[in-house]
Amino acid sequence: xxxxxxxxxxxxxxxxxxxxASARQRVDALLDRGSFVEFIGPERRETSPHLPLFDLPxxxxxxxxxxxxxLDGASILIAAQEGRxxxxxFGEVHGAKLTGLLRAARELRTPVVIAFDTGGxxxxxxxxxxxxxxxxxxxxxxARLAAVNVIGLxxxxxxxxxxxGLIAACCxxxxxxxxxxxxxxxxxxxxxxxxxxxxxxxxxxxxWRTMGGKHRxxxxxxxxxxxxxxxxxxxxxxxxxxxxxxxxxxMLVAEQARLETRLDAFGDCADALDIWRxxxxxxxxxxPAMSYGEFDALGARITEVIxxxx
Amino acid sequence: xxxxxxxxxxxxxxxxxxxxxxxxxxxxxxxxxxVERVLPGNExxxxxxxxxxxxxxxxxxxxxxxxxxxxxxxxxxxxxxxGARPDTVALRLAQAARALEGDGT
Numbered sequence: 573x574x575x576x577x578x579x580x581x582x583x584x585x586x587x588x589x590x591x592x593a594s595a596r597q598r599v600d601a602l603l604d605r606g607s608f609v610e611f612i613g614p615e616r617r618e619t620s621p622h623l624p625l626f627d628l629p630x631x632x633x634x635x636x637x638x639x640x641x642x643l644d645g646a647s648i649l650i651a652a653q654e655g656r657x658x659x660x661x662f663g664e665v666h667g668a669k670l671t672g673l674l675r676a677a678r679e680l681r682t683p684v685v686i687a688f689d690t691g692g693x694x695x696x697x698x699x700x701x702x703x704x705x706x707x708x709x710x711x712x713x714x715a716r717l718a719a720v721n722v723i724g725l726x727x728x729x730x731x732x733x734x735x736x737g738l739i740a741a742c743c744x745x746x747x748x749x750x751x752x753x754x755x756x757x758x759x760x761x762x763x764x765x766x767x768x769x770x771x772x773x774x775x776x777x778x779x780w781r782t783m784g785g786k787h788r789x790x791x792x793x794x795x796x797x798x799x800x801x802x803x804x805x806x807x808x809x810x811x812x813x814x815x816x817x818x819x820x821x822x823m824l825v826a827e828q829a830r831l832e833t834r835l836d837a838f839g840d841c842a843d844a845l846d847i848w849r850x851x852x853x854x855x856x857x858x859x860p861a862m863s864y865g866e867f868d869a870l871g872a873r874i875t876e877v878i879x880x881x882x
Numbered sequence: 883x884x885x886x887x888x889x890x891x892x893x894x895x896x897x898x899x900x901x902x903x904x905x906x907x908x909x910x911x912x913x914x915x916x917v918e919r920v921l922p923g924n925e926x927x928x929x930x931x932x933x934x935x936x937x938x939x940x941x942x943x944x945x946x947x948x949x950x951x952x953x954x955x956x957x958x959x960x961x962x963x964x965g966a967r968p969d970t971v972a973l974r975l976a977q978a979a980r981a982l983e984g985d986g987t
Binding site for chain 2: 594596613614615617624627628629630631632633654656657
């Protein structure tokens, strides 16, 4: 292979859509070319012990890819969820791989990048999956207390829901694309529990302006809004690793204060459009249709995003 | 779930140096293929776990066609299938063989 064609392939890999890419494609293209080394790879066949009980197909990596590599020359640990397998949901093995990675990060003092793509806990592994979420959150916070940055990237088809939303909230910083959605209860869950008047899950515009990347960016739920390309996520991960805040008591106090301020400012808003107007965006209705460039320019004017809270 | 296993003798050993490759994902109408260079000589094995039961004859034909077209000697293919159509299976098998030969991922 010539140097020119190799360069073209790297450009192609970086230009590909993050949303459309598989978890493995994201990992390979996000990291420096050829630097990824997988831990507990598919050849180990560490599959779910629960899915066979339900006569359901397994996946050799259980939908979670973990390993190490280099990002802009620096050593990092990386985890990526495959959102197309069981909706990227957390099961026992899937979760244990991330827990182990975060514990290694604390010991090795190596930063972590997590590419979320999940609907939450895998229903078939309910208790084991819930336990996994708790273990991951503990391991993540222990890593952060040891001054290890953990960066979350959200832009996959499953979004980042349920326990995934909780884990994302524990991260040092997040980058989200327009396609990314971050929440705990998903649209269908809210509608099922509270009725269609509370939340119409079939109203895609409502879902996106309530949980989507643009809204999360505007209210400060994510530090960086990125375009839907691997290159954009890569640049955001590099930037966030360099500037993420440490987990300290002072930071937590500041975060609590900011969340209270946010609630005071927007607590009575019935819709994201009301919040955007109150943020000073005169033509709030135009936000969903804005291009990446237009929205990025708008986001830079909104001071709400500069803080340590989400 | 149904377990199927086919053993063939290929015309030649697969080229390339890579030890293993993984393509595809387990989802409705899709499958993952893990290919490993672990068998001696021209042996080829395809091990399948599929959610769609009762299609053994179709699998047998698709696998035989694949082994005849390529030369996957020395390779073991392990498949987790979410009910993919035969054309998707053929595509994934070819993709896996190409990925192992290198420069095809």
